[in-house]
Amino acid sequence: MAVTMADYAGGATAWCPGCGNFGILNGVKKALVELQIEPYKVLMVSGIGQAGKLPHYTRCNVLNVLHGRTLPAAIGAKIVNPELIVIAVGGDGDGYGEGGNHFIHAMRRNHDITYLVHNNQIYGLTKGQASPTSDLGLVTKTTPEGSWIPENPIALAIAAGVSFVGRGFAGDIEHLATLIKMGIMHKGFGSVT
Numbered sequence: 001m002a003v004t005m006a007d008y009a010g011g012a013t014a015w016c017p018g019c020g021n022f023g024i025l026n027g028v029k030k031a032l033v034e035l036q037i038e039p040y041k042v043l044m045v046s047g048i049g050q051a052g053k054l055p056h057y058t059r060c061n062v063l064n065v066l067h068g069r070t071l072p073a074a075i076g077a078k079i080v081n082p083e084l085i086v087i088a089v090g091g092d093g094d095g096y097g098e099g100g101n102h103f104i105h106a107m108r109r110n111h112d113i114t115y116l117v118h119n120n121q122i123y124g125l126t127k128g129q130a131s132p133t134s135d136l137g138l139v140t141k142t143t144p145e146g147s148w149i150p151e152n153p154i155a156l157a158i159a160a161g162v163s164f165v166g167r168g169f170a171g172d173i174e175h176l177a178t179l180i181k182m183g184i185m186h187k188g189f190g191s192v193t
Contacts, residue, residue, distance in 0.1 A: 002036065003037065003039075005030070007038070007059065008060065009058075010057035010058045011056075011057065013025075013057050014053060015050060015053070019050070020118070021050060021053075021054060023169075023172075024118055024170050024176065026173050026177075027168070027170075027176035027179075028054070028177075030180075031177045031178075031181040031184060034177065035181055035185070037184075039058075039059050039060040039061075040060070040061070041083070041084065041085055042084070042087065043060070043074075043077050043081075043087070044058065044060055044063075045064075045070050045073050045074040045088045045089070046062070046065070046088070046090060047065055047068060047070040047090045047091075047094040047095075047099065049091040049093060049125045051091035051094065051117075052064065052070075052089065052090055052094060054116075054118075055089055063077065067098050068094055068098025070088045070094060070099060071088055071099060071102040071105075071106045071115065072102055073088075075106060075111045075113060078112060078113050079111075085114075085184060086112075086113040086114070087114045088115045088116070089117075089118075090115075090117055091120065091131070092119040092121060092131045092153075093123045093129075093131040095115070095117045095153075096117070096119075096132040096133060097131060100132065100151075103156075106189055107189055107191070110163070110189045112187055112188055113190075114184050114186075114190045115191045115192070116180065116192050117193040121133045121138075121150075122140070129141060130147040133150050133152075133153065134147040134150055135147065136148070136149060153191075154167055154193065162190075163189070164186040164189070164190035165190075165192075166179035166183060166190070166191070166192040167179075167193055168193075176192075179192050
């Protein structure tokens with residue numbers, strides 16, 4: 001029996017209308033359906049934040065962990081059950097701030113997981129704090145004099161030797177789904193931001 005979008009259908013979301021997270025959610029579901037991966041074979045691991053809610057809006061295995069600790073939990077699950085398709089999901093604050101050290105070590109160790117980072121350059125859940133990828137000079141409640149030098153996660157991943165790195169846009173679901181499929185099919189650590 002073919003896997004369809006209905007197989008991954010989740011409940012109502014708490015995201016604001018027009019949020020880019022909807023495009024990412026649709027891209028994930030589209031990628032999994034096009035690869036014909038049954039939901040019971042997928043584990044999505046997430047941390048805290050608006051991006052971290054994505055797995056809760058799908059029908060598959062879900063593990064929600066502490067802020068910034070998405071990658072260690074995802075890696076542990078993959079080690080225990082190498083047959084699982086493990087997708088770690090988080091935001092730029094979760095992945096490059098609190099979890100930045102885990103990002104570096106996950107890349108170095110090259111575990112076979114796919115890491116999707118919603119890089120909207122702001123902490124969305126806490127309503128507007130600057131994140132590690134916020135534009136230089138961005139004025140927020142936490143950076144009244146402007147944010148400092150932004151982190152470049154793509155350059156960091158390439159410098160770390162990651163064998164699959166992709167950057168997509170939530171408004172282009174076709175392209176995003178293609179990148180996510182490539183990340184899932186890739187053997188080793190794959191990062192899509």
